[in-house]
Amino acid sequence: MRCQRCGEREAIVRVKLPQESETDEKFLCSVCVRELAREYQGTACPSCGMTRQQLLHLRKVGCPTCYSFFKDEVDGMVRQFQHGHTQHYGSRPDEESVEKRLNQQLSRLKEQLNRKILAEDYEEAEVIKQQIESVEEDLRHV
Template sequence: MECQECHKRPATLHFTQVVNGDKTEVYVCEVCAKEKGYMTYPEEGYSLHHLLSGLFSPSFEIQQDTPRQETEELQCPKCEMTLSKFKQVGKFGCSQCYQTFEEYLDPIFRRVHSGNTAHHGKIPARKGGDMRIKKQVDAYREELQRLIKNEAFEEAATVRDKIKELEKELGRDDA
């Protein structure tokens, strides 16, 4: 395969970028990768700290006069962990940190988890019966709201009945 940038040399590097669920693949030669900034070689090399700090901080430098600079000093009232310290270490100091830094976590999770903020993994077959039903009820509720918004009331009634059926099934399992 040839380089997608220069179309002269063979592509030796493959980069995949996922942003908000959109996957982009780039095939380039090493020369074009360096020129376009796909890869850089710092003198001291990369450490685990560089990797983690790259995940928890934006790819551009923050200007000193931006309002975001003030948020760096946000501090947990329980353990006194600051937002900048969390970004540096990559771990919270206590459970209260989640509430304290809540509004700043979503972008971090999106970066780390390829644009997703909710877990959509598999549910164990033996233990996940109720969980599966609850997820189905949530999906039906979202569908119901969409149908009501679009004034598709007959379809909405059918979905409503499905929700009631599943909720009865959940109630029987609890008894």
Template sequence: MECQECHKNHAIVHFAQVINGDKTEIHVCQQCAKEKGYVSPDEDAYSLHHLLSGLFNPNSEAMQKLTEQEKEQQEIQCDKCGMTYQEFASIGKFGCASCYQTFSEHLNPLFRKVHSGNTIHEGKVPKRVGSDISQRKKVRELKVKLQQAIADEAFEDAAKIRDQIKGLEKNLNQHGGEGEV
């Protein structure tokens, strides 16, 4: 695709601009992008690295909105390797396996951003055991709903959910689905 500004070079910077509901797509080369201020002169356009590093950047707008208490929590250090959250944020890699546990409360929001809101890996289920696994999953989901219904004092809903759980557990036990649900 040709640059929309100079009409000479290949366009490598592409973005859409929406003003009052009108969408305009802009396609420019590296040189025109720098001249027009779409990228800073000392940067090489927008790379995947820049995009991902923004998620962990302690100076990003989202991170600057942290309260003082949250900023103090960022200084938590891993007991095994001594890495701080600030070091992880700037490097983008953990020092050891314990870092995952140490920084877990800070990681879930990041994982939600990266994985479209999901923080639990579901994976694929083999067909031959799929029904048992899906029923167990349904029971776990219903138990969470049951706890929420009880907390909300929606006891009629809680009774219905309890009955659904009992029915699924009975079905699992009859089909040889051993183990804790």
């Protein structure tokens, strides 16, 4: 079979080339494969000048335009970082962090209550006691 790019040499490699609409599969000779690889690696973002090779090495984009210009590469990196997902999901705080925060608030309120009782400020102590009951109620629902 002849090379589908140059038509001169014998095709030895089957290559999937990204096209505008779909991936195109061609049979190419070794010379054409090397030429395409050089072109592919040397492609640079029109805004910041970052090359595909730099992007793949640094694993970071250079500017907002890089996201669309190197879409396939960025999607591949996101898939790798997100364990196969194509969108960034981020991380969620643990449920225990809410419980921990409420427990810390409860401890502070109890300390304040003890200080108000020792100072014989019973009106403030009653307000703090109501706050404690509210936090305890929140803790029951966590």
